[in-house]
Amino acid sequence: xxxxxxxxxxxxxxxxxxxxxxxxxxxxxxxxxxxxxxxxxxxxxxxxxxxxxxxxxxxxxxxxxxxxxxxxxxxxxxxxxxxxxxxxxxxxxxxxxxxxxxxxxxxxxxxxxxxxxxxxxxxxxxxxxxxxxxxxxxxxxxxxxxxxxxxxxxxxxxxxxxxxxxxxxxxxxxxxxxxxxxxxxxxxxxxxxxxxxxxxxxxxxxxxxxxxxxxxxxxxxxxxxxxxxxxxxxxxxxxxxxxxxxxxxxxxxxxxxxxxxxxxxxxxxxxxxxxxxxxxxxxxxxxxxxxxxxxxxxxxxxxxxxxxxxxxxxxxxxxxxxxxxxxxxxxxxxxxxxxxxxxxxxxxxxxxxxxxxxxxxxxxxxxxxxxxxxxxxxxxxxxxxxxxxxxxxxxxxxxxxxxxxxxxxxxxxxxxxxxxxxxxxxxxxxxxxxxxxxxxxxxxxxxxxxxxxxxxxxxxxxxxxxx
Numbered sequence: 001x002x003x004x005x006x007x008x009x010x011x012x013x014x015x016x017x018x019x020x021x022x023x024x025x026x027x028x029x030x031x032x033x034x035x036x037x038x039x040x041x042x043x044x045x046x047x048x049x050x051x052x053x054x055x056x057x058x059x060x061x062x063x064x065x066x067x068x069x070x071x072x073x074x075x076x077x078x079x080x081x082x083x084x085x086x087x088x089x090x091x092x093x094x095x096x097x098x099x100x101x102x103x104x105x106x107x108x109x110x111x112x113x114x115x116x117x118x119x120x121x122x123x124x125x126x127x128x129x130x131x132x133x134x135x136x137x138x139x140x141x142x143x144x145x146x147x148x149x150x151x152x153x154x155x156x157x158x159x160x161x162x163x164x165x166x167x168x169x170x171x172x173x174x175x176x177x178x179x180x181x182x183x184x185x186x187x188x189x190x191x192x193x194x195x196x197x198x199x200x201x202x203x204x205x206x207x208x209x210x211x212x213x214x215x216x217x218x219x220x221x222x223x224x225x226x227x228x229x230x231x232x233x234x235x236x237x238x239x240x241x242x243x244x245x246x247x248x249x250x251x252x253x254x255x256x257x258x259x260x261x262x263x264x265x266x267x268x269x270x271x272x273x274x275x276x277x278x279x280x281x282x283x284x285x286x287x288x289x290x291x292x293x294x295x296x297x298x299x300x301x302x303x304x305x306x307x308x309x310x311x312x313x314x315x316x317x318x319x320x321x322x323x324x325x326x327x328x329x330x331x332x333x334x335x336x337x338x339x340x341x342x343x344x345x346x347x348x349x350x351x352x353x354x355x356x357x358x359x360x361x362x363x364x365x366x367x368x369x370x371x372x373x374x375x376x377x378x379x380x381x382x383x384x385x386x387x388x389x390x391x392x393x394x395x396x397x398x399x400x401x402x403x404x405x406x407x408x409x410x411x412x413x414x415x416x417x418x419x420x421x422x423x424x425x426x427x428x429x430x431x432x433x434x435x436x437x438x439x440x441x442x443x444x445x446x447x448x449x450x451x452x453x454x455x456x457x458x459x460x461x462x463x464x465x466x467x
Contacts, residue, residue, distance in 0.1 A: 069312065332359075
């Protein structure tokens with residue numbers, strides 16, 4: 001009877017567990033689809049794993065689970081891991097100066113650059129700026145290292161104590177060069193030898209390829225602008241590794257188990273712990289290709305990524321042995337919302353509905369342009385009706401609206417990109433619609449200001465007070 005009771009109890013528990021897992025899977029799928037619909041994302045692939053491997057792998061929209069995505073800045077975690085593997089193998093020391101491995105690494109103040117270490121590159125504390133790192137290379141770019149050396153020699157930095165966090169893609173491009181020079185091999189081959197082959201990631205590449213699922217950018221609220229693939233091999237360590245959700249899930253599981261000390265042979269726990277250790281000299285939470293937060297009892301490791309037509313997110317929560325990877329083929333939405341929402345569900349919490357105010361604001365730029373073009377047409381018609389006057393006045397009061405209008409126009413090209421965390425050129429590269437809209441807004445507002453000023457001058461009889 002005891003044996004029968006135990007069998008029945010085990011069967012009931014197993015059945016309950018299966019039903020609970022089914023309910024959770026359904027809730028996760030419904031949640032992902034709701035976010036996909038919310039932002040009109042063409043395709044999303046999500047994988048969830050625990051310490052034993054893949055638990056969930058689903059695609060949504062017009063993509064398949066085995067499609068290849070550009071993973072964006074998630075690539076930095078691979079570059080960080082390769083650097084630490086070389087450190088582990090004695091090929092480098094992360095506290096060595098960068099110039100020991102790249103003899104052309106020199107700022108305008110050489111005494112400063114000579115003190116920059118590999119650890120500074122890993123922690124993003126080299127002093128190199130965000131804008132310097134946004135100089136993305138086209139596939140046919142020539143003399144890349146020589147050009148970069150010239151840029152660095154013009155870079156002014158009076159001091160660098162290794163404390164200030166400045167996120168710059170350039171740090172990880174330099175790490176890629178160090179990896180290639182020390183191995184006397186391409187980054188793609190080193191990645192395959194050290195990570196993708198031993199980790200059984202058969203669909204991940206560190207080489208330039210055109211085999212990605214089609215990527216898109218938004219026009220208004222819909223990602224309908226197709227984006228071609230054009231990137232340089234030297235940017236692969238920064239953001240252009242190609243992978244699938246299943247491969248990335250495998251990668252995250254190896255790292256998670258290595259951190260927890262439960263994976264045999266694939267990654268040393270000391271290396272894994274160092275990879276996820278945030279810089280103790282500042283409060284950025286940035287580790288070596290990873291963002292970290294939480295306390296000693298509940299840590300989260302994560303990073304988001306974006307290229308011109310893709311948005312990605314990965315996260316690991318080692319205490320609950322869960323990791324999540326989100327890959328989408330559209331730039332312009334935040335995949336962080338999906339990743340964190342999934343983590344909430346697996347921890348029996350409700351996903352947080354993120355505000356869409358910023359999304360709608362940016363995506364509405366074409367409507368703002370249309371409005372200003374209509375206003376411009378009106379003022380231009382009045383200007384032509386008044387025989388195209390070009391009149392000025394010395395009086396201060398009538399000139400105030402003109403000055404204000406010029407500054408209001410310049411705001412959209414000089415200030416707005418900065419507020420959005422980018423430069424105008426980066427906006428054009430990563431979000432063509434918004435980038436060109438900012439230019440059109442600037443030009444139209446300035447033109448409206450001048451035409452309105454001239455029209456007012458014709459009606460007021462300006463011109464005589466300038467003689």
